[in-house]
Amino acid sequence: MANTNESGGEGPRLLEHEYDGIREYDNPMPRWWLLTFAGTVIFSVVYLFNVGPVGNGKGRVADYEAEMAAAAALVPTPAGVDPAQLLALADDAGAVGDGQQVYASYCASCHGPDGGGLIGPNLADNVWIHGGAPEAVYKTIAEGVLAKGMPPWEKSLKPEQMTNVTAYVLSLQGTTPTNPKAPEGEPYTP
Numbered sequence: 001m002a003n004t005n006e007s008g009g010e011g012p013r014l015l016e017h018e019y020d021g022i023r024e025y026d027n028p029m030p031r032w033w034l035l036t037f038a039g040t041v042i043f044s045v046v047y048l049f050n051v052g053p054v055g056n057g058k059g060r061v062a063d064y065e066a067e068m069a070a071a072a073a074l075v076p077t078p079a080g081v082d083p084a085q086l087l088a089l090a091d092d093a094g095a096v097g098d099g100q101q102v103y104a105s106y107c108a109s110c111h112g113p114d115g116g117g118l119i120g121p122n123l124a125d126n127v128w129i130h131g132g133a134p135e136a137v138y139k140t141i142a143e144g145v146l147a148k149g150m151p152p153w154e155k156s157l158k159p160e161q162m163t164n165v166t167a168y169v170l171s172l173q174g175t176t177p178t179n180p181k182a183p184e185g186e187p188y189t190p
C-alpha cells in the first residue's frame with residue numbers, strides 16, 4: 001500500500017484508508033526505539049536460558065538461599081562459636097581491650113564497671129546462673145535473658161564485638177571487683 005504526503009515533500013504521510021472521515025498519519029517509531037525494543041526481546045531470550053528452571057542457572061529461589069547461607073556463615077551463631085577460640089581471645093590483650101570498651105559502653109551500667117555486679121550478677125566470680133563455659137557465656141550474652149532483664153546483644157553488636165566482649169568477661173575470672181555482689185548460681189570449674 002502506497003503512502004501519500006499531501007504536500008508531496010518530507011513530513012508525516014497520510015495513510016490511504018479513511019473511516020467515517022477519519023484519516024491516519026503513518027508515524028513509524030524512530031529507529032533507535034525499534035533497535036532498543038528488538039534488543040530487549042533478544043536479551044529476554046538469552047536471559048531465559050541463564051535462569052532456572054528453563055536454562056542452566058540455579059533459579060532465583062536457589063540463588064537467594066545460597067546468598068542467605070553465605071551471609072549467615074559470616075555471623076557466628078552460639079552453636080558455631082568455638083570455645084577454644086574464645087579462651088584464646090581471653091588471653092589476647094587486643095581482643096580483651098576492645099571487649100573492655102564494648103563492656104564499658106553497654107554492660108557496665110548493669111554489671112558494674114569492673115564486673116562486680118549491680119542490677120546484673122557478678123561476672124568476676126566463678127559462679128554462674130547460665131553456665132560459665134565459654135560457649136555458655138557467649139550464648140547468654142548473644143541471646144540475653146529478657147525475662148530477667150538481660151538484653152540480647154547478638155543483633156546490636158558486631159560479630160567481633162560479641163566475641164571480644166565475651167573474651168573480656170572471661171578475662172574477669174579471678175579478678176577482685178571493688179564492690180562484689182554475692183555469688184548467684186552454680187560454681188563452674190573448667
Ligand code: HEC
Nearest residue numbers: 106107110119120121128129130131140141145148149150
Ligand atoms: C539492663 C541491664 C543489663 C545490661 C545492659 C547487661 N546485662 Fe547482662 N545481665 C543482666 C541481668 C539482670 C542478668 C541476670 C539474668 C538472670 O538472672 O537470669 C544478666 C546476666 C548476664 C550474664 C550471665 C551471668 C550468669 O551468672 O550466668 C552474662 C555473661 C552477662 N549478663 C553479660 C553481659 C554483657 C557482656 C553485657 C553487655 C554487652 C550485659 N550483660 C549487659 C542485666 C544486664
